[in-house]
Amino acid sequence: MMMLTKKMIEIRGLLQTVGQSETLSLPSIVVIGSQSSGKSSVLEAIVGHEFLPKGSNMVTRRPIELTLVNTPDAHAEYGEFPALGLGKITDFGQIQRTLTDLNLAVPVQDCVSDDPIQLRIYSPNVPDLSLIDLPGYIQVTGRDQPIELKEKITELCEKYIRAPNVILAISAADVDLANSTALRASRKMDPRGERTIGVITKMDLVDAERGAALLSDKKYALRLGYVGVVCRAPTTSSPRLFNRGNGNITSAITKNENTYFSSHPEFGAESHLDVGTKNLKKKLMHVLEQTMAASLKTTSEAIQHELENATYEFKVQYNERPISAESYLAESLDAFKHSFRGFSEQFGRQQVRELLKHELDQQVLNLLAQRYWNRPFEDLSRPLPERDPLSGLMKADPEGEDEIWQIKLDSSSAALTKLGVGRLATSVVANALQTHIDRLISASRFSSHPFARQAITEASTSILKDLSYDISDELEICIKPYKYRIEVEDNEWAKGRQNVTNVLKDELKVCELAAKQLEEQMGGRKKVKDVSSFIDRVRSGQVVLEGDGVGGAGGFSSALLQKGREAVFLRDRVDVLKMRLLAVKSKQCASKKNKYHCPEVFLDAVADKLTTTADLFLDAELLSKFYYIFPRELDARLGRSLSQAEIDRFAREDPKIRRHLDVVRRKDLLEHVLREMDSLRQLEAREKRYGNKK
Numbered sequence: 001m002m003m004l005t006k007k008m009i010e011i012r013g014l015l016q017t018v019g020q021s022e023t024l025s026l027p028s029i030v031v032i033g034s035q036s037s038g039k040s041s042v043l044e045a046i047v048g049h050e051f052l053p054k055g056s057n058m059v060t061r062r063p064i065e066l067t068l069v070n071t072p073d074a075h076a077e078y079g080e081f082p083a084l085g086l087g088k089i090t091d092f093g094q095i096q097r098t099l100t101d102l103n104l105a106v107p108v109q110d111c112v113s114d115d116p117i118q119l120r121i122y123s124p125n126v127p128d129l130s131l132i133d134l135p136g137y138i139q140v141t142g143r144d145q146p147i148e149l150k151e152k153i154t155e156l157c158e159k160y161i162r163a164p165n166v167i168l169a170i171s172a173a174d175v176d177l178a179n180s181t182a183l184r185a186s187r188k189m190d191p192r193g194e195r196t197i198g199v200i201t202k203m204d205l206v207d208a209e210r211g212a213a214l215l216s217d218k219k220y221a222l223r224l225g226y227v228g229v230v231c232r233a234p235t236t237s238s239p240r241l242f243n244r245g246n247g248n249i250t251s252a253i254t255k256n257e258n259t260y261f262s263s264h265p266e267f268g269a270e271s272h273l274d275v276g277t278k279n280l281k282k283k284l285m286h287v288l289e290q291t292m293a294a295s296l297k298t299t300s301e302a303i304q305h306e307l308e309n310a311t312y313e314f315k316v317q318y319n320e321r322p323i324s325a326e327s328y329l330a331e332s333l334d335a336f337k338h339s340f341r342g343f344s345e346q347f348g349r350q351q352v353r354e355l356l357k358h359e360l361d362q363q364v365l366n367l368l369a370q371r372y373w374n375r376p377f378e379d380l381s382r383p384l385p386e387r388d389p390l391s392g393l394m395k396a397d398p399e400g401e402d403e404i405w406q407i408k409l410d411s412s413s414a415a416l417t418k419l420g421v422g423r424l425a426t427s428v429v430a431n432a433l434q435t436h437i438d439r440l441i442s443a444s445r446f447s448s449h450p451f452a453r454q455a456i457t458e459a460s461t462s463i464l465k466d467l468s469y470d471i472s473d474e475l476e477i478c479i480k481p482y483k484y485r486i487e488v489e490d491n492e493w494a495k496g497r498q499n500v501t502n503v504l505k506d507e508l509k510v511c512e513l514a515a516k517q518l519e520e521q522m523g524g525r526k527k528v529k530d531v532s533s534f535i536d537r538v539r540s541g542q543v544v545l546e547g548d549g550v551g552g553a554g555g556f557s558s559a560l561l562q563k564g565r566e567a568v569f570l571r572d573r574v575d576v577l578k579m580r581l582l583a584v585k586s587k588q589c590a591s592k593k594n595k596y597h598c599p600e601v602f603l604d605a606v607a608d609k610l611t612t613t614a615d616l617f618l619d620a621e622l623l624s625k626f627y628y629i630f631p632r633e634l635d636a637r638l639g640r641s642l643s644q645a646e647i648d649r650f651a652r653e654d655p656k657i658r659r660h661l662d663v664v665r666r667k668d669l670l671e672h673v674l675r676e677m678d679s680l681r682q683l684e685a686r687e688k689r690y691g692n693k694k
C-alpha cells in the first residue's frame with residue numbers, strides 16, 4: 001500500500017517540473033500554526049532531525065515544500081535542494097543554515113514570498129510524505145515588522161490550505177483552543193472539518209485530564225481527529241533540544257512521549273485517544289495516501305487536458321518535428337562543418353596567391369613611392385618634360401646615373417626581400433581565414449548563440465595563432481635565398497611588366513578618384529587650382545609664409561590649405577604615375593637588360609617570386625593543417641566536452657528553439673506522468689479489491 005504514496009510523491013515532483021499549474025498538482029499536507037505553537041518541533045520530530053530555521057525574527061518567510069523519501073535499505077540520511085544543485089547534504093546543520101539564508105533573502109518589505117523552497121529528505125527513518133511548512137501566524141506585529149505582515153501571512157496560508165490539501169493545524173495545549181489561530185484558519189477553509197488533522201503540542205504543560213479533554217474536542221470536531229504530542233524532552237542542560245548535532249532525535253522523543261503518556265491513565269488504550277509522534281506519522285501517511293488516491297482521477301484528467309494542449313501546439317507550431325538539445329547542437333555543428341568544408345574547397349593556393357600578391361603589390365608601390373617617385377618633387381618648379389617619359393627621373397641625375405640607379409634598385413629589392421615576408425604573408429592569410437570563419441559563423445545557426453560563437457572563434461584564433469608562430473619563421477627561411485641574389489627570367493620579366501602595368505593603372509584610378517572627391521570638397525576645379533598654385537609658390541620659395549600658417553595664409557583658411565596640400569600631392573602622384581606608365585610600356589622596359597631603369601617591373605618580378613614561394617608553403621603548412629585541425633577542435637569544444645547542462649543552455653539561447661524544446665519536454669513529461677498515473681490507478685484498484693478482503 002505504501003508504494004502508492006511513494007509513487008505519487010514521485011509524480012508530484014515530476015509535475016512540479018512541468019510548471020506551476022494549480023490544476024496539475026497532487027495533494028500535500030500543509031502545516032499551519034501560530035508562532036511558538038511548536039510547529040517546528042513537530043516537523044523536526046517527524047523528520048528526526050533539527051533542520052528548520054530558528055530565531056525570533058520571523059525566520060520562515062517562504063513556504064518550504066518538504067518531500068520525505070523513505071529509503072528502507074539505506075543507512076545514510078541526507079537532504080537535497082533540487083533547485084540549488086548543491087548535491088546531497090548529510091549535515092542537517094547545513095540544511096538549517098541554507099534554509100535560513102534562503103528565507104532571509106526575502107526582503108523585509110516583501111514580508112513573505114509565495115515562491116516555495118523545495119527540500120527533499122531521504123532517510124530510512126522517515127515515512128513517504130509530502131509536507132508544506134508555512135510561515136507561522138503572528139499574534140502581534142513586531143516593531144520592525146511591516147503592518148501588513150499579518151495579512152500577508154494569512155493570505156499565503158489560505159492559498160495553500162485549499163482542497164484537496166490536508167491541513168495539519170498545530171495548537172499548543174497551554175493555549176485555549178478557541179484562541180488557536182491554526183484551527184480558526186482551517187475552520188474557515190474547511191468548515192466541516194473534513195480534511196484537517198488537529199495536533200495538540202506541549203501536552204506535558206497541562207494536566208492530563210485537561211489534555212485528554214482537548215483531544216476529544218467537540219466544538220470543532222475533526223473527522224480525522226486530534227493527536228496529542230510532546231515534542232520536547234525535558235532536559236535541563238539544553239532546554240530546547242534533545243541532543244544537538246546531527247544525531248537522530250526520533251527515539252528520544254518516542255521514549256519521552258511513551259513515559260509521559262503511559263504514566264497517565266487518561267491516555268490509556270480504553271480512552272481511544274490518539275497520542276504520540278509515532279501515531280501522528282502513521283496517521284499522516286494514511287491520510288495522505290487516501291487523499292492522493294482520491295485525487296488521482298481528477299489529476300489524471302487535468303494532466304490529460306494539459307497533454308492535449310501540448311500535443312496540439314507541437315503539431316500546429318512545430319509540425320511534430322522532434323527536437324532535443326543534443327540533436328539541435330549536433331545538427332548545427334554538422335551544418336557548420338559542412339559550410340566550412342565548402343569554404344575550404346574554394347579557398348586554396350590560388351586564393352592565397354592572389355591575397356599575397358595584392359599585399360606585395362602594395363608594398364612595391366610604397367617602396368617605389370619612397371625611393372623613386374619622390375625624386376621629381378624635389379624640383380617641382382621645373383616643368384616635367386612630357387615628351388620624354390623617362391627624363392623626369394633621369395635628368396635629375398645627369399652624371400654617373402647608371403651606377404646610382406643600380407645601387408637604388410639593389411637596395412630596393414633588398415628592402416622588399418627583407419621586409420619580413422614570412423610574418424607578413426602568414427598573418428595576411430591567417431587574418432583572411434579568421435575573417436572567413438567569422439563570416440561562416442554569422443551565416444550559420446550559431447549566429448544567435450553567443451556561447452557557441454565564442455567557442456568557435458576561440459577555436460580558430462587559437463589554432464591560427466599556434467600555427468602562425470612556427471610557420472612565419474619557416475617561411476622566412478624559405479625565402480632566404482632571395483635576399484642574396486635574384487635572377488629574373490625573360491618570361492618572368494614579361495609577366496612582371498604586364499602585371500605592374502595593371503597595378504599602376506589601378507593606382508592611377510584610385511588617385512584620380514581621390515583627387516576628384518577632393519575637388520568637390522574644396523569647391524570646384526578653379527578653387528583647387530588657386531590653392532594649389534599658392535602652395536607651389538610657397539614650396540618654390542616665391543612666397544614666404546608668416547608664422548606657421550595655422551590661421552590660414554594667402555587668403556585661404558588653414559583647412560583649405562590642408563586640403564590643398566592633399567590635392568597637390570595627388571596631382572603630383574597622378575603625374576608621376578602617368579609618366580611611369582609610359583616608361584613601363586616603352587620599348588626600353590621591354591627587356592630585362594634595362595632593369596635598372598625599370599624598377600617597377602623588376603620589383604614586381606621579385607614580388608612574384610616571393611609570392612610563389614609563400615603561397616606554396618602556406619598552402620601546405622597553414623591551410624592544410626588548419627583545415628585538418630579546425631573541425632576536430634570544433635568537435636572537441638562543442639561536442640564531447642560539453643555537459644548536459646551546457647548543451648541545454650546552448651540550445652535554449654535561441655528563443656525559438658527554447659519554445660520548441662519546452663513543448664517537446666512538456667509533452668514527454670506529461671505522457672510519462674500519465675502512464676505512471678494509469679499504472680497507479682490500476683494498482684490502487686487491485687489493492688482495493690484484495691486489501692478489503694484482508
Ligand code: GDP
Nearest residue numbers: 035036037038039040041201202230231232240
Ligand atoms: P514554532 O514557533 O511554532 O515553530 O515553535 P517551536 O517548535 O520553535 O517551539 C516553541 C517553543 O516551544 C520552543 O521553546 C520549544 O522548545 C517549545 N516546545 C515545543 N514543543 C514542546 C512540547 O511538546 N513541550 C514543551 N514543554 N515545550 C515544547
